Amino acid sequence: MKLLSGVRVLDMTNVLAGPFATVHLALLGAEVIKIENPAGGDLARKLGNVPKLNQQLMGTSFLAQNANKKSLTLNLKGNKAKEIFRKLAATADVLVENFRPGVMDRLGLSYDTLRKLNPRLIYCAISGFGQTGPDASKPAYDQIIQGLSGVMAINGDERLNPLRCGFPVCDTVGGLNAAFAIMAALYHRERTDEGQFIDVALLDSIMPLMGWVAANLLIGNQQPALLGNDNFTAAPSGTFVTGDGYINIAANQQDQWEALTEVLGVPELKTDPRFQERDTRKKNRKELTPLVEARLKSQSTAHWVEELNKRGIPSGEILTLEASLNAPQITHRQTIKSIKDEQLGDLKLFNLTAKFEKTPGDICCPPPRLSAHTQEILRELGYSQDEIKSFKDEKII
Numbered sequence: 001m002k003l004l005s006g007v008r009v010l011d012m013t014n015v016l017a018g019p020f021a022t023v024h025l026a027l028l029g030a031e032v033i034k035i036e037n038p039a040g041g042d043l044a045r046k047l048g049n050v051p052k053l054n055q056q057l058m059g060t061s062f063l064a065q066n067a068n069k070k071s072l073t074l075n076l077k078g079n080k081a082k083e084i085f086r087k088l089a090a091t092a093d094v095l096v097e098n099f100r101p102g103v104m105d106r107l108g109l110s111y112d113t114l115r116k117l118n119p120r121l122i123y124c125a126i127s128g129f130g131q132t133g134p135d136a137s138k139p140a141y142d143q144i145i146q147g148l149s150g151v152m153a154i155n156g157d158e159r160l161n162p163l164r165c166g167f168p169v170c171d172t173v174g175g176l177n178a179a180f181a182i183m184a185a186l187y188h189r190e191r192t193d194e195g196q197f198i199d200v201a202l203l204d205s206i207m208p209l210m211g212w213v214a215a216n217l218l219i220g221n222q223q224p225a226l227l228g229n230d231n232f233t234a235a236p237s238g239t240f241v242t243g244d245g246y247i248n249i250a251a252n253q254q255d256q257w258e259a260l261t262e263v264l265g266v267p268e269l270k271t272d273p274r275f276q277e278r279d280t281r282k283k284n285r286k287e288l289t290p291l292v293e294a295r296l297k298s299q300s301t302a303h304w305v306e307e308l309n310k311r312g313i314p315s316g317e318i319l320t321l322e323a324s325l326n327a328p329q330i331t332h333r334q335t336i337k338s339i340k341d342e343q344l345g346d347l348k349l350f351n352l353t354a355k356f357e358k359t360p361g362d363i364c365c366p367p368p369r370l371s372a373h374t375q376e377i378l379r380e381l382g383y384s385q386d387e388i389k390s391f392k393d394e395k396i397i
Helices: 017-027 051-055 079-089 111-117 142-149 169-192 202-218 254-264 278-283 285-296 301-310 321-325 328-333 374-380 385-393
Strands: 008-011 031-036 069-073 094-097 122-127 196-201 237-241 246-250 315-317 336-341 345-350
Touching: 008 017, 017 031, 017 069, 017 094, 017 122, 017 169, 069 374, 079 111, 079 385, 094 169, 111 122, 122 169, 142 169, 142 202, 169 196, 169 202, 196 202, 237 285, 246 301, 254 278, 254 285, 254 301, 278 285, 301 315, 374 385
Parallel strands: 008 031, 008 094, 031 069, 094 122, 122 196
Antiparallel strands: 237 246, 246 315, 336 345
């Protein structure tokens, strides 16, 4: 039994934020029907570092977040396609789209229209800035939101700032926020039998992730400092040089700091007035870091990770992405799963990372070829084979 078995989701989204939301629903067992334009489908099908896959409309960017989904093609500019869509929407539990505000209205498929057909429909619209406000109609990509949200302004140090995050953090967080909101709306519907409209903005979604930094400014009137790889809440806490590379150490508590001085063989630092208390250590981190690194440089990263963790001082290597993806803990947790595609072979994709005791989620199907399920879905809606053929001839599907 999957958590969302029996839930039908119409996925009208493209590229990342929307597909990232719906793949989580698909991994939890929902039937996610990806509705795509017949002329190429989701743009992500053409994005990735393997040209051959892009040409097959199965780019790595598409493969990354479309497992367990079905693909239906509809040219929604035509009236017959809209009729098919409305019939499908009447059977759906959830609809997710990430068009600019107003696009679905112009197609005649707005929430107000669809809820008359299906009052239980949960309609989630994902956009850069939301459906209302002075910036609602502006186009947005992840890095635009990173810049407008303040994320780029607080990253880096005095040598490199502003600095973007190394992956599309606003898109992915926006997708998670949408998935969370949809689950909450499904819960509400169980109690009331009411559907509803959900407005998710990428800008809104990313800003609460800066909660501690923002609270220091909003409540404590403290501007964020550019600390690079240092942790602003404690010292020594951050990235340090070792004998053969780098190590992350988080001696955030007083007992961890004191244990660190003992492991490093500098117990006298415990009583040094510059470093005795958390706040003074933070103020004097520029003096403290060289003293810590002078000892760390005497041994390898692996040595210090073992010794520090043994004493309850959180520490870890700084792994390459490849090493991280193949780490024993990731393998044990089944964070990544191989799924076989008949044409592409084994695909390594991210699995559902929340581990449910009674209703586990899982990858069961590879991402779909464009239009792979069109005939199946149309037959289920009651269309004959002749009608389906005529739709194809008229380029409706």
